Amino acid sequence: MRVLVGVKRVIDFAVKVRVKPDKTSVVTDNVPHSMNPFDEIALEEAVKLKEANHAKEIVAFSLGPAKNQEILRTALAKGADKAIHLEVDDATYQKVEPFHVAQAIAKLAKDEKFDLVFLGKQAIDDDANQTGQLVAGFLNWPQATFASKVETEGTSHLKVTREIDGGLETIKVKLPAVLTADLRLNEPRYATLPNIMKAKKKPIDKKTPKDLGLDLTSQTEVLEVSEPPTRKGGEFVEDVPTLVKKLKEKGAL
Amino acid sequence: MFSHNLLRSVSSAVCKKCEGLVPKFEAIFGNEYVKTTESFRDHYGHDEGHFPNRPPDIVLMPGTVQEVSAAIRLCNEQRIPVIPYGTGTGLEGGVTAFKGGVCLDLKRMDQMTQLNEEDFDCVVQPGVTRKMLNEMLKNTGLWFTVDPGADASICGMIATQASGTCSVRYGTMKSNVKNLEVVLADGTILYTRGKNRRPWKSSAGYNLTDLFIGSEGTLGVITSACVNVHPRPPALSAAVCSFPDVARAVETVVNIRHMALPIARIEFLDEKQMQACIAHSKLNMEEKPTLFMEFHGANERDVEEQTALAEELCILNQGIRFEAATDTVGMNQLWQARHMAYYATMSQRKGARGFTTDVCVPLSQLPKVVTETRKDIDASGMYGTIVGHVGEGNFHCIFPVVEEDEKEMQIIWGLSDRLVKRALAVGGTCTGEHGIGLGKINYLKEELGEEGVHLMKLLKKTLDPNNILNPGKVLSE
Numbered sequence: 251m252r253v254l255v256g257v258k259r260v261i262d263f264a265v266k267v268r269v270k271p272d273k274t275s276v277v278t279d280n281v282p283h284s285m286n287p288f289d290e291i292a293l294e295e296a297v298k299l300k301e302a303n304h305a306k307e308i309v310a311f312s313l314g315p316a317k318n319q320e321i322l323r324t325a326l327a328k329g330a331d332k333a334i335h336l337e338v339d340d341a342t343y344q345k346v347e348p349f350h351v352a353q354a355i356a357k358l359a360k361d362e363k364f365d366l367v368f369l370g371k372q373a374i375d376d377d378a379n380q381t382g383q384l385v386a387g388f389l390n391w392p393q394a395t396f397a398s399k400v401e402t403e404g405t406s407h408l409k410v411t412r413e414i415d416g417g418l419e420t421i422k423v424k425l426p427a428v429l430t431a432d433l434r435l436n437e438p439r440y441a442t443l444p445n446i447m448k449a450k451k452k453p454i455d456k457k458t459p460k461d462l463g464l465d466l467t468s469q470t471e472v473l474e475v476s477e478p479p480t481r482k483g484g485e486f487v488e489d490v491p492t493l494v495k496k497l498k499e500k501g502a503l
Numbered sequence: 504m505f506s507h508n509l510l511r512s513v514s515s516a517v518c519k520k521c522e523g524l525v526p527k528f529e530a531i532f533g534n535e536y537v538k539t540t541e542s543f544r545d546h547y548g549h550d551e552g553h554f555p556n557r558p559p560d561i562v563l564m565p566g567t568v569q570e571v572s573a574a575i576r577l578c579n580e581q582r583i584p585v586i587p588y589g590t591g592t593g594l595e596g597g598v599t600a601f602k603g604g605v606c607l608d609l610k611r612m613d614q615m616t617q618l619n620e621e622d623f624d625c626v627v628q629p630g631v632t633r634k635m636l637n638e639m640l641k642n643t644g645l646w647f648t649v650d651p652g653a654d655a656s657i658c659g660m661i662a663t664q665a666s667g668t669c670s671v672r673y674g675t676m677k678s679n680v681k682n683l684e685v686v687l688a689d690g691t692i693l694y695t696r697g698k699n700r701r702p703w704k705s706s707a708g709y710n711l712t713d714l715f716i717g718s719e720g721t722l723g724v725i726t727s728a729c730v731n732v733h734p735r736p737p738a739l740s741a742a743v744c745s746f747p748d749v750a751r752a753v754e755t756v757v758n759i760r761h762m763a764l765p766i767a768r769i770e771f772l773d774e775k776q777m778q779a780c781i782a783h784s785k786l787n788m789e790e791k792p793t794l795f796m797e798f799h800g801a802n803e804r805d806v807e808e809q810t811a812l813a814e815e816l817c818i819l820n821q822g823i824r825f826e827a828a829t830d831t832v833g834m835n836q837l838w839q840a841r842h843m844a845y846y847a848t849m850s851q852r853k854g855a856r857g858f859t860t861d862v863c864v865p866l867s868q869l870p871k872v873v874t875e876t877r878k879d880i881d882a883s884g885m886y887g888t889i890v891g892h893v894g895e896g897n898f899h900c901i902f903p904v905v906e907e908d909e910k911e912m913q914i915i916w917g918l919s920d921r922l923v924k925r926a927l928a929v930g931g932t933c934t935g936e937h938g939i940g941l942g943k944i945n946y947l948k949e950e951l952g953e954e955g956v957h958l959m960k961l962l963k964k965t966l967d968p969n970n971i972l973n974p975g976k977v978l979s980e
Binding site for chain 1: 635645735737
């Protein structure tokens with residue numbers, strides 16, 4: 251089984267995100283970035299499948315500007331065998347949507363005959379939660395999203411436990427398939443120095459949108475990005491009747 | 504014995520002076536970073552120990568070392584106490600402002616300003632905690648190895664000479680500091696190793712870096728630290744084993760050290776602690792003295808061999824149920840009791856605060872000291888559990904206490920006092936890693952001798968002639 255793992259470079263989760271003054275997007279210059287945490291989990295699961303001899307090769311994929319190479323090197327250090335970098339410039343990347351990323355992944359999956367596409371359930375910057383589902387749609391492959399447990403059923407199927415609103419659901423999907431990883435699927439390993447060294451020698455294939463016949467026409471337009479309203483100070487009241495009165499005034503009761 | 508007289512009400516003279524300085528502070532920091540409301544200041548008058556809350560008169564939140572310097576200079580001119588505050592996770596009352604004054608909340612200074620991967624070091628400000636640093640380092644293959652229980656500010660850990668479960672192999676905080684940026688009592692900004700210097704070692708002049716390590720905010724305020732990081736071990740494994748009694752558990756530790764096994768973590772939980780943990784987390788383990796071990800190695804075979812040797816030594820000392828794991832989930836499960844120890848003990852008594860002791864003795868004396876301590880606690884009728892970084896001869900008794908119950912506190916202080924005397928009698932120390940703070944000031948003379956304390960007081964007088972830097976801590980007045 252050959253596995254394609256999508257990894258996205260996002261603003262690090264610990265950063266206090268600020269909106270640009272022109273309200274078109276958030277500030278990304280000189281802000282720490284890292285691999286989307288759900289993608290780390292997907293990669294970890296793929297590597298575990300390889301360690302258990304269920305997968306033969308893990309290929310990491312990322313669409314984005316030159317800086318995305320760092321994320322791919324990290325993926326290689328954490329156990330991916332090869333990487334594919336679909337490079338676009340910064341300006342183009344601003345307008346890239348899950349729709350485009352899914353097209354690219356679908357094309358790669360078909361052309362290079364992957365058996366499993368493994369993505370994070372959503373990215374922590376846009377929270378779109380679309381790419382995995384779109385890929386399955388483009389390829390007409392079965393999908394098992396929000397995976398919290400993955401087991402093999404012979405060499406033709408996977409048994410996946412999914413996190414859903416009411417609890418857990420276990421389904422069986424026939425390969426090739428698309429999976430997206432949820433938080434409790436595993437705890438990703440750290441990259442050790444020896445593996446980081448080895449990763450420097452692993453290949454990163456460069457591709458352009460043209461190579462994949464990718465149409466990057468925008469499907470949506472961002473109208474405005476703004477911060478939530480700032481929290482105002484509270485006030486003390488003398489007694490409960492006053493409290494009730496104030497709550498009624500503010501429409502809370 | 505600790506005297507409650509120390510915690511009398513705040514000096515009103517200091518309070519008035521602080522009020523007078525508010526406009527000056529606001530000019531330096533901006534209004535939003537000068538806090539005077541009672542509810543805000545309340546948070547800063549205590550740490551996670553058992554000493555009563557004594558809030559400062561003002562809390563300042565500096566953003567730069569220049570602001571820290573300006574504030575301290577002002578306080579020095581006015582003879583106002585200054586207390587640095589990192590995460591407030593200390594256990595010895597280090598931040599208790601019983602003389603009032605100004606608290607410097609350093610959390611706004613929260614950057615890793617340098618990462619030098621090839622040199623295995625990085626520079627962090629006081630707002631960076633050890634878990635934050637490891638999160639920042641997570642993809643570099645490097646990690647910061649000093650891991651006390653709390654997610655403490657690294658600069659705070661330096662101020663208390665902290666250590667953790669991994670110190671038996673990777674060293675305490677002291678062994679992992681290359682350089683410090685310290686603001687002195689007169690506002691001078693000092694670089695203990697020289698500005699921007701990061702040699703692995705140096706013989707240049709007196710060791711100023713070590714002077715400030717463990718000084719608990721009484722000689723200077725640490726505003727930046729160059730600390731060591733280590734390569735993450737490529738392979739790990741963990742093991743657990745119980746023993747019929749304390750002596751055999753500790754004997755195993757001695758054997759392990761003597762066999763030159765480079766054990767990464769070795770922790771001890773006594774019977775009472777195991778009982779609490781098993782009840783609290785519903786574990787399938789023995790209610791007996793238990794060792795928790797972790798091995799780091801270059802590859803899987805290396806850790807397998809280490810684990811096998813440790814197993815042999817445990818069995819030789821009549822160990823019961825040796826269990827090992829190499830996967831993350833399994834390892835966490837084996838160590839669960841150790842991770843939950845403090846909470847398990849505290850859960851035995853609702854509403855109590857934790858009173859923790861901290862002696863450290865030569866390894867050869869550990870079985871005797873732990874056994875006698877256990878006997879003393881059992882005879883007193885108080886409930887207390889024992890957890891230890893046994894690889895270094897350091898152990899903690901944890902008592903859930905209700906500070907208001909004076910009779911009970913008398914018994915607890917008695918136990919603690921006898922424990923310290925016991926440790927000092929065998930060549931140990933009253934505090935392995937928590938610091939002197941408020942509670943252990945009276946032991947310094949016995950432990951270090953008059954000459955030692957005299958020299959410390961001379962140093963304090965030289966560096967802080969007006970006694971504004973965390974006054975009343977570490978040294979008696």
